[in-house]
Amino acid sequence: MFNEHRTRLASLYADKPGHIIYISGAAVSHRYNTDFEYPFRQESNFLYLTGVQEPDFALILVPITGAYHLLSPRRDAMFAVWMGFVRTQDQLKQAYNPDHIHFTDELGDLLASLKPESVHVINDTDAARVSELGYTPDQSILADALAWCRVIKSDGEKAELRKAANVANIAHREVMKSIRPGMNECELQAIHEFTCTRSGMRHQPYSGIFASGKGAAVLHYVDNNRVVDENDLFLLDAGAESNGYAADITRTYPANGVFNERQAAIYDICLNMLDSCIADARPGVEMEELHLKAARLLLEGFLDLGLVRGEVDELMEANIFALFFPHGLGHFLGLDTHDVGGYPKGVDRIDRPGLRYLRARRLLEPGMVITIEPGIYFIPALLEPAFENPEQARFLNVESLRGYLDFGGIRIEDNLIITEDGHENLTDVPKSRADIEAWMRG
Ligand SMILES: [Mn+2]
Numbered sequence: 247m248f249n250e251h252r253t254r255l256a257s258l259y260a261d262k263p264g265h266i267i268y269i270s271g272a273a274v275s276h277r278y279n280t281d282f283e284y285p286f287r288q289e290s291n292f293l294y295l296t297g298v299q300e301p302d303f304a305l306i307l308v309p310i311t312g313a314y315h316l317l318s319p320r321r322d323a324m325f326a327v328w329m330g331f332v333r334t335q336d337q338l339k340q341a342y343n344p345d346h347i348h349f350t351d352e353l354g355d356l357l358a359s360l361k362p363e364s365v366h367v368i369n370d371t372d373a374a375r376v377s378e379l380g381y382t383p384d385q386s387i388l389a390d391a392l393a394w395c396r397v398i399k400s401d402g403e404k405a406e407l408r409k410a411a412n413v414a415n416i417a418h419r420e421v422m423k424s425i426r427p428g429m430n431e432c433e434l435q436a437i438h439e440f441t442c443t444r445s446g447m448r449h450q451p452y453s454g455i456f457a458s459g460k461g462a463a464v465l466h467y468v469d470n471n472r473v474v475d476e477n478d479l480f481l482l483d484a485g486a487e488s489n490g491y492a493a494d495i496t497r498t499y500p501a502n503g504v505f506n507e508r509q510a511a512i513y514d515i516c517l518n519m520l521d522s523c524i525a526d527a528r529p530g531v532e533m534e535e536l537h538l539k540a541a542r543l544l545l546e547g548f549l550d551l552g553l554v555r556g557e558v559d560e561l562m563e564a565n566i567f568a569l570f571f572p573h574g575l576g577h578f579l580g581l582d583t584h585d586v587g588g589y590p591k592g593v594d595r596i597d598r599p600g601l602r603y604l605r606a607r608r609l610l611e612p613g614m615v616i617t618i619e620p621g622i623y624f625i626p627a628l629l630e631p632a633f634e635n636p637e638q639a640r641f642l643n644v645e646s647l648r649g650y651l652d653f654g655g656i657r658i659e660d661n662l663i664i665t666e667d668g669h670e671n672l673t674d675v676p677k678s679r680a681d682i683e684a685w686m687r688g
Contacts, residue, residue: 247402379445454484568600623655
């Protein structure tokens, strides 16, 4: 898989003889000025090209010959005492399969032997290192080239994403059947993370959101320390990570196992937004089309409930949907949860409420992996000013909406691989009300 990734990147440099690529991997980082080490996470581009999941490595690629040089840190005996076994260069070569292996302190000699015209890098640190050694760094292409490669997933990557999704599916089901009013949100986080860790996935791809009641209306809620009430909805947005590849799943359900009437009505609108967008997810479709479709379904649902007034078209034009659905419909998913490539060069964000935060704006193609995650929230910080703004308030049933300010929010999120003729949905966690309630009954 990593060989395939390097070949894909090298193909973009076919017209650049004399140009080579240098990327340093991640180092260990510490908590302030202490010797406490944060869990190590390889830099995603380096991981994509090498599979190396240990600190202080670097690589040189020579696109025109395809040569892959791996540079490993020189470890001394004390490293072995404190940190673990030190592998020989031969053992590292066996493990990672480079064409050539060197120590990182031999970078100067390696560059001297390659005599590159220019050295492509992705960041200032690598650029400075290259300059220091007397060569010309070029930071203008490589990051975009890597994003281009990473947007279309290889078969190996799809397999990792399926593994991550499978474990996240199990963890979500586990929490869904364990929740009881009176539990603290952090207990539910513990169940999620325990389930992932027990399955061998020791790292989370992002800080999970375990939000009950009003906390569910905070888009990136991470307090995760409130006691869940009897009548709360509980929103869980958390995944799992398999060899660096992320799952990112969200479900929302009643803490006591049964949706009340008000929750059910809003939930069904959100689920309809999700299901309709998923049904349309196929090559040739644009993310913003799907976003606008979801927005329209939200407004139609709210008109039926009498929460907004007017014609759907004028409500769309006035961006009323963005008061309740202020984030983007979805994003690319891969080595990073909000994966690279959402905005290729020349494509700008849409300056419109709601769509402004869309993290991907491009035609869907086979091999892309996306999330679809509509949400409906009652966020006082957005609604209260809108109640006072005549331009917006004329579309709102202010009196009814005031009764929803303690509702919180609902988000439902699935992960899809776009295929030749549609998509493969990686997420398998109950999402219809009937399925959720049945699963929670056990
Ligand atoms: Mn997401």
